[in-house]
Amino acid sequence: MDRASVYYYVGNKEEFFRDAVKGGVEQNAEKVEQVLARTDISTQEKLEQLVKLLMQSYSDSYPYMYLYIQEEMHKIADAKTPWAREMLEKTRGFEKAVLALIKQGMEEGAFRDDLPATLAANTIFGMLNWTYRWYTPSSKYNAEAVADVFCKIFFTGLQKDA
Numbered sequence: 074m075d076r077a078s079v080y081y082y083v084g085n086k087e088e089f090f091r092d093a094v095k096g097g098v099e100q101n102a103e104k105v106e107q108v109l110a111r112t113d114i115s116t117q118e119k120l121e122q123l124v125k126l127l128m129q130s131y132s133d134s135y136p137y138m139y140l141y142i143q144e145e146m147h148k149i150a151d152a153k154t155p156w157a158r159e160m161l162e163k164t165r166g167f168e169k170a171v172l173a174l175i176k177q178g179m180e181e182g183a184f185r186d187d188l189p190a191t192l193a194a195n196t197i198f199g200m201l202n203w204t205y206r207w208y209t210p211s212s213k214y215n216a217e218a219v220a221d222v223f224c225k226i227f228f229t230g231l232q233k234d235a
Contacts, residue, residue, distance in 0.1 A: 090137065090140065094134070094140075094145075096134075097130050097133070097134040097138055098160055098163045098164070099163065101127065101163070101167060105123060105126070105167055109170055115183065116177050116181060116184075117178060117184075117228065120174045120175065120178070121220075121224045121228075123174070124220050124223055124224055124227075125220040125221075125224075127167070127201050128201060128204070128216045128217075128223070129216045129217065131201070131208070132215070133216075135210050139204075139205035142202055149164075168194065168198065171194045171197055172194040175190045175194055196227065197223075200226075200227070204219065
């Protein structure tokens with residue numbers, strides 16, 4: 074597609090980028106609500122589904138979501154535009170969902186309760202949000218495989234006997 078065709082539909086690169094990111098973030102927010110509403114799976118399974126959801130979203134929206142994480146995500150906390158406020162709200166909603174599931178798992182006795190829940194949640198986001206440095210959809214491991222390894226490490230660790 075040539076540049077003139079693109080600019081017929083969008084005003085500039087920033088608008089194009091924001092539209093690309095917004096779609097993925099909105100879709101994630103809807104899917105998070107669906108996962109949280111499920112009553113047929115455990116708290117751990119819900120958390121695993123959220124990890125897989127976010128990793129698959131990164132892959133499906135490559136490279137836009139990675140550009141957002143790398144270049145824009147830290148900027149939106151101070152931004153005053155409606156787009157920035159909306160993205161911040163949806164991002165925080167995802168973070169709150171992960172934190173709530175970790176706390177719920179601790180209360181249920183399914184997860185260790187001797188670790189700070191916030192630190193555990195940040196561990197998940199650290200694993201996921203760092204993938205922009207090395208992951209591409211055409212890499213050796215697909216999004217599902219990456220998410221599976223992240224979940225195994227998070228829930229059982231690297232110890233052989235774990």
